[in-house]
Amino acid sequence: MATASEPPRFSLLDIVNQCDSFPYASDPALDGLSFLTFIVDEIPVGRIHSSLVPHLVAFNQQSRPVFHITDLTIAFMPWLADYESRSDAIAQMLDEWRKDTDSFPALKGWRAELYGVYTHIDNPATTKGGAALAIERSACGLFGIHAYGIHLNGYVRTGPKASDVQMWIARRSKTKPTYPGMLDNMVAGGMGFGHSPRYTAVKECMEEATIPAHLAENALPVGTISYTKLSKNCTETQPETQIVYDLELSADVVPTPCDTEVEDFRLWTMDQVKGAIRRGEFKPNCACVCLHFMVRHGVLTPENEPDYLDIVHRLHRRIEYPGPKKWPTFNEIL
Template identity: 30%
Template sequence: MLATVLSISTSSAAVPSWRRATRTITTAACFLPMSLSFGTSNNILLHQPNTDRQIWMRSRHSKQSYHGIIGRSSNSVSSRIAGILSAEGNTCTSNNNISVDYTTYPPPDDSFMDHMLYRVNEMNIIPRHIKSSLIDFVVDGHVLGRLTPQIAQLLISNNKDGIFELSSSSNNGGDDLSKPTTTFLTLGTAAGTTFEQRTKSVSKVMTNLHNLGYISGWRNELYPVSDTFDNSKLQQPLFLIERAAAPTLGLLEYGVHINGLVVKNLQHDIMNNSNDVQMWMARRSQTKSKYPGYVDHIVAGGQPYGLSLMENVIKECMEEAGIPEDVARRGIRPAGAISYEIYSPISTASGTTAAAAFADQGSVGWGAINRVVLFCFDLYLPQDFVPKAVDGEVESFFLWGLDDIVKSMDPECTDPIKPNCYPVIIEYLIRSGVVSSDSPKYLEILRKLRSGPCC
């Protein structure tokens, strides 16, 4: 079974830019029976680490390197790969005379691709006039976030101690006019210099803004603040911040989203037939501060301080869906990441005078920037397993086929999935071959799945 996985663009950095050629490479996974072999001597079967799979690779003559069993330029990806065996001069032999269907899913129609693009664009909305006005939030030379000048002034005016302050970077003493002076927000000396001091100082300001109605959805969850997901830096962040307050500073937020999959014929692999695949979905509690009653992933959550990604996944599986640790560890598979940036105007849902006044000061710039990286995981669950609500954040669980998921992407759908789940699901549909690389807008969707910072 053949399934397109993704496309990447490459160019050679060893030549001048004016001579550099850019290539778009589509990668695909072709699942073959164990009895299948390739006749030429330069093909070799390599074991894929940490899995029960092996991969056919082809050794390059006179070079100690390997590359894909098939490789050739093509105008039509699916039609070209359909003839892969004969195209490379390899003889396909099978002791059991097993016939292999080297077909892929047909390209989805234009409307489906438009719906997918609509759902991806939902999570990548920053008006041009807002984006051009953003300033950096910088601490110890590290750019940690991005925010509007209006929000920066709000932070400064709501702390008398000088915890936040504006600063400027020089243009090399004024001699280099090509590098104009830039203004940025930073922590003042009153915020302290240690991890503990900064955490306490920032918490004081954010708690005050929350009490005044500027920050809603308070969670009492602390996020580590760093300029990258490098694990060593996350274990020694510059400070911690309440999760609900992170968008106020436009900080990078990290989370995990899990596709809970049930496969009827697992021995044929998930890519054999999309009708064999179902996905467990959750109905969010009506008491949730954001998107109450929406359809959601079976498990999803923010990445807290002090846990690895896998530790967080196992914890969230038990807390949100009652999935035992042994079931989660046996079925979980890391599956990449998506990222997005979105501008969220301040809501007056709290009804407080301060929040209303805040919103009335003008629509331009009075909002927060969500900059998010979501790590994707596939969780293969037994057919007889039924998740259960544990922490009160979910009303119910139910199974959806891929057709149900596809229908929910229609902008007119009356029971949609929570918006930030769609990029994760769309990435899964692409990765599993349900969406062909011959599809219209394919590369545009791929590019926008990581429109935000992915670092």
């Protein structure tokens, strides 16, 4: 593991590039990629790699085919016109696919948790909670579905200025399937379909950091970061928006691991956080949440960071797929 005395390996913009790695429209690298557009209700909602097409064609060999496949697009057949039938069809296909995790390594991380695929037209006869369908969380990258989560900065004030702050940083458990042992924000969690951001933030505060609800409810939503990740083998994309919360804690509140996701917590100065980011010790999207915090708290400035303008733009990639206008909350009964 890198030590604090090691020289920085990355610029802050390098780290943003690791998180937001899918090429932009003007980038010639786009021509080397091979994705079809996943369309629902005539609206693009994701990207499916061409290597999946034979598997979709194979699944289509039934009395009523599920997908309409062209050279550029994959859409549902017209008979799959509502939330239930679309979600069922995808679930059936993924049940087949997960038996063959050599072909679909992403499905090794099966979560048994649904993510909503939102649409512009919230018609209660065909949608549920604004979603045109829901899909197993671990399959979102295969379809390039826009995923949502919350990240929460726990921080302690050390002086009168907004930049006089220290942050609680978590180290991820070494047994986590993704980014084991890397640094993370105090609390983070995916937005399971039917949960609101606020509910998710308060629930994860308890589960991951043993912060009780009466404290967690002081967390304030302060914006979002958004980015699109391209997998290393260029076959999966993951557009994501993280709703960011700041939770000011008094010095006597010490977060403690509750479930098995976090190894430990440390309270760090902004310089310590920046150093660890530049040594590549953070999970990249968590580093981006820290950069967003440093921008909002005046720690990074237009004068002290050469990539300031690029970093701020890139932390807010516009993702063109529709999002929810109202977060569904039907799963929030405790």
